[in-house]
Amino acid sequence: MPNQEQFIQLIRDNEGIIFKITRIYSRDAEDAKDLYQEVVYQLWKSFEKFRGDSKMSTWMYKVALNTALTHSSKRKKNREENPLNEAIYRIYEETDHVMDERIQFLYSQINKMNVMDKGIILLFLEGKSYEEISTITGFTTSNVGTRLTRIKNKLKATVNT
Amino acid sequence: MEEMQSLWKSMSQELNNQKKLTDKLIIDMTQQRYTNRFKKISIYEGAGAIVCFAAALYILLNIGKLDTWYLMLSGVITLAVLITLPIVSLWSIDRMKSLDLSKNTYKETLIKFASYRNQFLMLQRLAAYMAFALVFTALPVASKIKGDKDIFLTNTATLYWFIPVMLVFLFFFVRWGYSCYSGITKSAERVLQELDES
Numbered sequence: 287m288p289n290q291e292q293f294i295q296l297i298r299d300n301e302g303i304i305f306k307i308t309r310i311y312s313r314d315a316e317d318a319k320d321l322y323q324e325v326v327y328q329l330w331k332s333f334e335k336f337r338g339d340s341k342m343s344t345w346m347y348k349v350a351l352n353t354a355l356t357h358s359s360k361r362k363k364n365r366e367e368n369p370l371n372e373a374i375y376r377i378y379e380e381t382d383h384v385m386d387e388r389i390q391f392l393y394s395q396i397n398k399m400n401v402m403d404k405g406i407i408l409l410f411l412e413g414k415s416y417e418e419i420s421t422i423t424g425f426t427t428s429n430v431g432t433r434l435t436r437i438k439n440k441l442k443a444t445v446n447t
Numbered sequence: 448m449e450e451m452q453s454l455w456k457s458m459s460q461e462l463n464n465q466k467k468l469t470d471k472l473i474i475d476m477t478q479q480r481y482t483n484r485f486k487k488i489s490i491y492e493g494a495g496a497i498v499c500f501a502a503a504l505y506i507l508l509n510i511g512k513l514d515t516w517y518l519m520l521s522g523v524i525t526l527a528v529l530i531t532l533p534i535v536s537l538w539s540i541d542r543m544k545s546l547d548l549s550k551n552t553y554k555e556t557l558i559k560f561a562s563y564r565n566q567f568l569m570l571q572r573l574a575a576y577m578a579f580a581l582v583f584t585a586l587p588v589a590s591k592i593k594g595d596k597d598i599f600l601t602n603t604a605t606l607y608w609f610i611p612v613m614l615v616f617l618f619f620f621v622r623w624g625y626s627c628y629s630g631i632t633k634s635a636e637r638v639l640q641e642l643d644e645s
Contacts, residue, residue, distance in 0.1 A: 302465075336549070351553050355553065402554075402557065411451065412459070438448050441451075
């Protein structure tokens with residue numbers, strides 16, 4: 287059983303990161319709240335195994351991004367409605383107000399990218415170095431650089447049109 | 448790009464200031480997910496496996512009633528399908544779920560997940576064909592065990608309409624299954640190909 291207090295603190299300190307990842311990898315608010323729960327659950331599951339071999343943030347991004355990758359985005363019929371789901375839904379509704387139009391536009395552009403580029407651009411925007419992006423994604427640093435240049439060019443072309 | 452990064456940074460700061468999760472909500476999320484996972488396994492995959500194994504056990508207990516070689520062959524095929532189908536299906540689902548999300552990198556997860564999913568879909572297709580074979584073999588077996596009737600000797604009229612109807616159904620079913628399957632695998636292949644190029 288993971289140390290509950292430490293885990294709660296970890297999630298509370300990083301709830302913004304989970305929000306941003308789930309927002310990028312989900313189709314709609316329904317799907318996002320499902321993914322949010324799944325990320326918290328997967329972090330809880332692997333928290334016990336975390337030995338501090340890497341930075342806590344590296345571990346967290348890894349688990350959250352991998353969860354987002356393997357999360358089924360199929361719309362589930364008769365999704366259970368309960369107080370917990372409603373609470374997470376409220377978080378999304380309230381947090382969406384933080385985002386102005388430019389951020390909404392950026393999100394819409396990232397949503398159009400393929401899964402590999404999504405992960406790389408997210409980590410770049412989060413201020414991660416090429417080395418950190420390489421550790422989390424498994425791409426070489428030079429490959430991260432190449433991909434980022436390609437992404438930047440694509441984004442520039444979209445903004446200019 | 449720099450502008451985007453600073454925009455993102457200011458949004459992140461605002462998000463950090465807005466602490467919305469409560470301790471209870473965090474614990475509830477982990478607990479509910481854990482319970483739901485257990486429920487899903489028991490309802491969908493578990494129930495299917497139990498039905499198959501129960502049917503297999505029923506045939507095994509009555510295998511002595513299958514007194515001709517062709518009925519025995521039908522019985523053996525039915526048994527094989529009823530036992531292997533749920534085992535293979537549960538195994539492939541378990542393999543997908545057992546991906547270590549904390550150790551694998553993003554790239555490794557992408558590659559493994561795409562190939563596991565491909566294999567899973569292939570198995571699903573195979574399972575559909577096996578289930579179809581089951582329709583042909585289970586009917587004479589059930590007819591003999593339940594009503595002591597050899598359908599090949601006493602009820603040939605049924606066979607005349609049953610086999611053609613089933614073949615037509617099989618044709619459309621396979622065509623539909625193949626189109627679904629190729630769509631999904633193509634997208635997975637695209638991901639793998641892009642990774643190869645990098």
